[in-house]
Amino acid sequence: MRFERRFESNHPASTMFEAHRDGLSGFGPRLSGVRAIRMDSRRDEGPLRHLQHEWTGDPSALPSPLRYIVPSVLFRWQDTTTWDADRKEAAWRVSVPHMGSMVGLDGRHRFLERTGGSSIHVEAELSVAFVSRFGGKAANRFVTKLFGDILADSVTTVEGWLAES
DSSP, X not given: OEEEEEEEESSOHHHHHHHHHHHHXXXXXXXXXXXXXXXXXXXXXXXXXXXXXEEXXXXXXXXXXXXXTSOXXXXXXXXXXXXXXXXXXXXXXXXXXXXXGGEEEEEXXXXXXXXXXXXXXXXXXXXXXXXXXXXXXXXXXXXXXXHHHHHHHHHHHHHHXXXXX
């Protein structure tokens, strides 16, 4: 499942880029569906910064009947991201360790200047083997909406976090 989202911000692209790159552990727990984010590793190579985070999700993001079915180990996922400060882009991969290759989300954020602020373009490809096999279109829409909501929430949350800083 491929999806794209665009978000507008009143902050410059460089500010939004740096806040997303450097502030994830700080603003992340404010995102709906997220309890905690921990940085596991960081490596800098010139304009590139390679980061790995472990996320802990909140079961409340799921519809109530699913909260009792989905095991707690599935509420942990990892993201590996390469941030390019020169291009104001981030290429990332999200995986759920306890699901192996059954779930994967690969994508890219691009932070672009616009008059009065910035535009954030997100392109992502979600692969969920069991959804494709058993869940059909409704499950695909649900999973895409869940990730889309987290992405949209991140822009609003970062703006609030920046206002407090």
